Amino acid sequence: MTDVTTAIDSRPDRQAGGPTVSSFEFWPGWIFYTPIVLYWIILGLWHRDFSLPTAANPRIETGGLCGESKSSILDMAGDVARKWIAPYAVLTTGHDDLPRALAAMKGAGLSFPVVLKPDIGCNGTGVRIMRDEDSLRAGLAAFGRDVPVMLQHLIPYGHEVGLFYIRHPDEAEGRITSLTYKEVPCLTGDGTSTVEELVHADPRTRLVPHIYLPRLKARLHEIPPAGQSLPLVFAGNHCKGSIFHDRAVDITPELQARVNTIMRDIPDFHFGRIDAKALSLASLRKGEDFQIIEINGVGSEATHIWDARTTLRDAYVTQFMHYRETFRIGAKKRREGWKSSGAMAMLRAWLRQRRLMASYPMND
Structure with a gap:
């Protein structure tokens, strides 16, 4: 197919002789993230609210830090933004979930193959491709009962990208602070x-x-x-084995303008990462021919830090900048009258997400 061939032919190559992995890429999470947690605590003390970032996207549960429903974010999209989002349907597993899933697919205009994934989760856990009714029946059963799941159009484009977006409430235009290409x-x-x-x-x-x-x-x-x-792998997540490339060079005025048009059509969304698939990097630079898979809130990160060429210093500079921004945005939203979720609500959402993720099947 033309779209897949174009994507493969234009795929950014790894630099000859460059590192295969970075020095910190597969450190245990508690080692890499400890300085970031300490920085969060310092910012929380300064602003007198450890949960202030959850006010950055106040219409989303915990601002998208954890425990939020993926579909609830996409549901907020207006007519303009919805045109750029891959069609999806939502249901809860349980009695007669296969016929209900098929009916939901029909209602959303979906046909096989589709992507089945949990509505609450992160890091690509439980994301699988369903190619027919038999695989869908088995896929739904693997999630157990009373689990909210999404069925989404399998986008045929070969480039999966992550675009990090920040817009302050007092700014008309936001900016893309990171663009990452995800290689399978x-x-x-x-x-x-x-x-x-x-x-x-x-x-x-x-x-x-x-x-x-x-x-x-x-x-x-x-x-x-x-x-x-x-x-x-299928899921484009670093912890699941995908390879990430920093493509900041592809952030163009045309792409910035397109992303701003889309994200301004999602009420009070100011901080997070857009995961999408594009026909080619050339079309992405023009702000054309891409579809959004997910929109993630304040719990997401600028994934270019996992490029093998990124230094540890640069990774922390990036992380600290983004978390500083989400506290600044949260403070501005607080002055507008919005409230943060509070530490206990964050904890409950995290525990619920952790419990659900422990029950999910292995991703494709």
Whole structure:
């Protein structure tokens, strides 16, 4: 198909001789995020409200920090923004969920294949492709009962990107502070090696085999034919094994204008990341031919920090800047009369999200 070919042909290449992973890319989360938590505490003391960032997007539960419904954010989109969002339907698993899912798909104009994912969650947990009714039946059953899930159009474009957007309440125009291209890691068969052997031979995957091998459990002893490509993940998340490239060079006035038009059509949204798929980087630079998968709030991060060329210093400068901005925006919204969620509400939302995510199936 033309769109996929275009995306692959224009894919940004890894720099020759550059690092395969950064020095901190796969540190334990508690090590990398401890300085950020300390900085959050300092900002909370300064502003006298540890939950102030939740007021940055006051119409979203916890501002999108945790526990928020993905569909509830997309539901706020007006007629202009809705044209750029991939169609979706929502239901709660339970009795007769397959016929209800099929009816919801029909109502939203969806057809197979579709993406099935939890409505509350993060990091791509539980995201899977449903190719027919049988796989959808099994996919819904894997989520257990009384779990809100989304069914969304499988966008055929080959470029998945993350655009971080910030607009202060007293500003007419926002800005894109980060643009990241997400690359699906692929192995190439040689006709003699098993999938497991290929994982351990690749310069990147051999460093973090625990990310890929559980998902490939049923195929570890297969021997892919020479030249056959084997994508390792579907969900474009760093912790699930996707490779991230900093593409700040592709932030153009045309793209900024398009994103501003879309995001101004979502009431009181000021801070977060837009996950989308684009036909090509060339069309993205023109602000054309892309569809939005998700809009994430204050719990999201500028994912270009996971580019292997990003230094630890630059990663922290980026993180501190973004969290400082969300406190500043929250303070301005507070002066407008909005309230933050409070520490206990944040805790309850986080615990609910954690409980749900523990029950989700492995992602594709």
